[in-house]
Each structure stands twice: as C-alpha cells, then as structure tokens.
Amino acid sequence: MNWNYLILILAATLAGGIIPMTVKRVHANFSIYLLAFTGAFLFGVTIMHLLPEVFHELGHAAGIYIALGFFLQVFLQQLSHGMEHGHTHIPGDHHRHIAILPLLLGLSIHAFMEGIPLGFQYEDKSALPSLMLGVAAHKIPEGLTLMTVMLHAHKKKAYLWRILVTFALVTPLAALLAGWMGNRFEVIQHYLLYLVALVVGTFLHISTTIFYESGTRHHELSGRKALAIASGLVLAFLTLIFE
Known part of the structure; x- marks a missing residue:
C-alpha cells in the first residue's frame, strides 16, 4: 500500500470540504465544471483500467x-x-430541516466502497495509481458538497471539522483494511475482486449521472462543460503511461 496515495486522497477530501468553510460564496459554475471534469476522469479510469x-x-x-x-x-x-x-x-427558507444522519450514512457507505478497490492487487500495474488519482479527484467535489450541506444545517464549526475529518478518513481506512486482509488471506484477495466489480458499477452510475445532471439548466451540455469532460477523459487516457 502506497501511503502517498492515501495521503493524497485524505488531503483532497479535506481541501474540498475547506472550500465552502472558508469561501463565503462559491460560484455555481466552479462546482459544475469541477464535477464534470472529475466525473469524466473517474469514468475514464473505470473504462480503461478497472473494467478490463x-x-x-x-x-x-x-x-x-x-x-x-x-x-x-x-x-x-x-x-x-x-x-x-x-x-x-439545500432546503429553502420555508423548510430549514436537513436530515443529516441519512446523508452521512449513504455518503460514508459510498466512501468506504471507494476505498476497497484501492487495497486490491491488480495485474495491470497502471490501474492502482490511475484509480488513486480518479478517487482523489472525485473527493474534492464530494467534500465540497458535504460541507456545503453541513453549513446550511447551522452546525458549530467544531462539529463541522469533526465531520469533515472523520469522513476524509473513511476511504483511506477502507483501503488499508482491504489491503491488510487481502495480503494475509488468499481467499479474501479472491473475493475482493467481486467487490471491485461492484464498485465499478457504482463508479459508472456516479460518473455518467454527473455528465447529464451536474447543475446546468435543463441538463444541457454547454461548451465549457464539454471541455471539462473532454479534459477529464484525456487525463484518464494519459494515466495509461503509468504501466
């Protein structure tokens, strides 16, 4: 297990969460294009590395x-x-209640599943570094969205930091657990591959949903969003050089 990769994922999640906590108003287009870019990158890594x-x-x-x-x-x-x-x-002025627990539960399960493929030993040597970059990129808008919702729930700053740090640790800890068990138990390493296939399905759902739902009015494909998607796919293609 490469600790540098896990630190990168941790830092990306924290960085995404810190943005809405420190910037008073994040421009809507920033989130749209960031999502489009990271979604395309994750999609490309999934298609070029994990599916094969x-x-x-x-x-x-x-x-x-x-x-x-x-x-x-x-x-x-x-x-x-x-x-x-x-x-x-985020609810409007007429409805300020946010059900935090289901949001955290669903997102934490997803984050844990993201970590499982990071602990698997791949035949394709370029798969793991490419996947690490794809997950790290995806963590930035994940952290940003989570803390945006938490801020609108009017929670104290100390509580927000605890939530962000705890969430940021979920994926690296899942990767460490999968890697530790896979290295010590051959049967676990075998069944990890089935879990990787499950996670591939979740990545396909998330990345393709981002393509047509990432914030634009009527879900249209603007020129800048198309450029962000193309940039993400090109970067994913360039990860093939890791092999």
Whole structure:
C-alpha cells in the first residue's frame, strides 16, 4: 500500500470540504465544471483500467456484479440524495430541516466502497495509481458538497471539522483494511475482486449521472462543460503511461 496515495486522497477530501468553510460564496459554475471534469476522469479510469481487469479475472460474471453495483448506488443515493455526484438539496427558507444522519450514512457507505478497490492487487500495474488519482479527484467535489450541506444545517464549526475529518478518513481506512486482509488471506484477495466489480458499477452510475445532471439548466451540455469532460477523459487516457 502506497501511503502517498492515501495521503493524497485524505488531503483532497479535506481541501474540498475547506472550500465552502472558508469561501463565503462559491460560484455555481466552479462546482459544475469541477464535477464534470472529475466525473469524466473517474469514468475514464473505470473504462480503461478497472473494467478490463474485472472482466479478465471474472469473465461474464463481472457483468452481473457491475450491474448489482450500479443499482446498489441507486439505493445509496436514496440516503445521500445524490451528494456523491454533486446534489446539495439545500432546503429553502420555508423548510430549514436537513436530515443529516441519512446523508452521512449513504455518503460514508459510498466512501468506504471507494476505498476497497484501492487495497486490491491488480495485474495491470497502471490501474492502482490511475484509480488513486480518479478517487482523489472525485473527493474534492464530494467534500465540497458535504460541507456545503453541513453549513446550511447551522452546525458549530467544531462539529463541522469533526465531520469533515472523520469522513476524509473513511476511504483511506477502507483501503488499508482491504489491503491488510487481502495480503494475509488468499481467499479474501479472491473475493475482493467481486467487490471491485461492484464498485465499478457504482463508479459508472456516479460518473455518467454527473455528465447529464451536474447543475446546468435543463441538463444541457454547454461548451465549457464539454471541455471539462473532454479534459477529464484525456487525463484518464494519459494515466495509461503509468504501466
């Protein structure tokens, strides 16, 4: 396990969460283009690295687990209300109550699942560093969205920091747990691959949802959003040089 990668993911989550805590007003376009870029990057990494790996190892069974993961994410977003792909669902003046516990539960389960593939040993040597970058990029808008919602729940600053730090630790700890168990128990390493396939399904759901739901009016594809998506895909393609 490369500790530098885990520190990068931790730092990216904290950085995303600090933005709404320190900047009084974040421009709406910043979140839109950041989501589009990171969503495309995650999509590219999933298509170019993770999908070939799981189909090579599991054959046709990989498709079953990927589909299960896709619809597992559909269930999880009923709890998180789509925070993992940028939806804030901040209530208006007529309704200030925010159900924090379901949001944190859904997002934390998703964050834990993100960490599991990071502890797997891949045949494709470029898969792990590429995946680390993809998850780290995705963590920035994740942290930003989480803390935006927490701020509108009118919680104290100390409570916000505890939530942010705890959430930032979930994915690295999941990666450490998966890596530790996989290295010590061969059967665990085998079954981790099925969990990776599940997570591939969740990544496909999140990244493709970002493409058509990341904040633009009527979900149109503007020129700048298309550029952000193209940039993310190009960067994902460049990760192939890691091999």
